[in-house]
Amino acid sequence: MACKCFRTLLSLAAVAIASIGCDVEDVSIWVEPGSTAENLVFRVSTERGGETPAAPSFVLITRCGAPLADSTRIWDIGRNIETTDYITEIRYGTVPPGYTETTAPKPLEPGCYLVTYATTGQGTYFVVTEDGRVLEISRDEAYARAGPGPPGG
Secondary structure: OHHHHHHHHHHHHHHHHHHHHHHHOOEEEEEEOOOOOOEEEEEEOOOOOOOEOOOOOEEEEEEEOOOOOOHHEEEEEOOOOOOOOEEEEEEEOOOOEEEEEOOOOOOOOOOEEEEEOOOOOOOEEEEEOOOOHHHHHOOHHHHHHHHHOOOOO
């Protein structure tokens, strides 16, 4: 009897975890073309290029290849648990309704950055050029810029 109950409990836990994962997968964040280091805008939707609002659990910006530590966070916001606000845009340094800032925004200097927004490791890479333009790049491009090993700044 105890074994059967334990299996049932494990099955229910697996279903709960799977359903949480589905919510996370319904978020995509990308750099709005024409963005600059002074005016960086991210688009948010349930699918890349879409217009349906989404609610990422968090948005964390770090330098490419930086270890995950408080000191390496460039900007970090998290969704308030009690909110159900869905958004279509995030402006760098401006906290959207229903979110809380965990790390204040730092100036964006030339180099490679990673925006992580899902516990599954989903992310978007971008570079700030010497003239201040912001260009989205692929993960492969980020790694290529760094040479061997993980991408660097």
